[in-house]
Amino acid sequence: MVEELANWLTSLMSGLPEELIIFVISMIPILELRGGIIAASLLGVPITTAIPVCIIGNIIPIPFILLFITKIFELMKKTKTFRSLVEKLESKAMGKSDKIKKYEFWGLMLFVGIPLPGTGAWTGSLIAALLRIKNRKAVPAIFLGLILATIIMCTVSYFIPWLIKMV
Numbered sequence: 001m002v003e004e005l006a007n008w009l010t011s012l013m014s015g016l017p018e019e020l021i022i023f024v025i026s027m028i029p030i031l032e033l034r035g036g037i038i039a040a041s042l043l044g045v046p047i048t049t050a051i052p053v054c055i056i057g058n059i060i061p062i063p064f065i066l067l068f069i070t071k072i073f074e075l076m077k078k079t080k081t082f083r084s085l086v087e088k089l090e091s092k093a094m095g096k097s098d099k100i101k102k103y104e105f106w107g108l109m110l111f112v113g114i115p116l117p118g119t120g121a122w123t124g125s126l127i128a129a130l131l132r133i134k135n136r137k138a139v140p141a142i143f144l145g146l147i148l149a150t151i152i153m154c155t156v157s158y159f160i161p162w163l164i165k166m167v
Contacts (some may be wrong), residue, residue, distance in 0.1 A: 006035040018043045019053050026057030032120040033058040034153050041157035058121050065125035093126045100127050105141045112145025
C-alpha cells in the first residue's frame with residue numbers, strides 16, 4: 001500500500017524537483033520516511049540525497065505532535081463535528097500502545113523503526129503524547145527509530161535491487 005501511495009503521489013507531483021517530492025511524501029502520515037525512501041528509489045534519487053531529505057521531512061511534524069496534539073485533541077473533542085474523529089484516532093493509537101507502555105524508550109524506538117502498517121514517527125509521537133512520555137525520552141527514541149527505519153528501507157529500496165542487478 002505504501003508503495004502504491006508513493007507511486008501515486010510521485011506521479012501527481014511530477015514536474016516538481018525530486019527532492020521536494022520525497023520531502024513532501026516523508027511528511028505525510030502513513031507514508032512517512034518509508035514512502036519517501038521508496039519514492040526516492042523509484043525516482044532514481046541518490047541514496048546520499050534521499051536519506052537526509054526523507055529524515056528531515058519525517059522529523060518536521062514530530063515536535064508539533066509531541067507538544068500540541070493533546071491540546072488540539074481536547075479542543076476538537078469539544079465540537080460535535082470532530083469529536084468522533086479524535087476519539088477514533090486516539091483509540092486506534094492507544095490500541096497499538098501496549099509494547100510502548102511496557103518498554104517505553106525501547107518500545108517506542110522499535111515501534112517507529114520497524115516499518116509495519118500503522119507504525120512510524122507520526123503514530124509513535126501521538127502515542128508518546130497520549131501516554132505522556134517525557135519528551136527527553138520520546139524524542140531520542142523516535143529519532144533512533146527513524147534511523148532504524150532508514151536502514152531497513154534503504155536496504156529494501158536501494159541495496160537489494162542493487163544486489164539483484166549485480167547477479
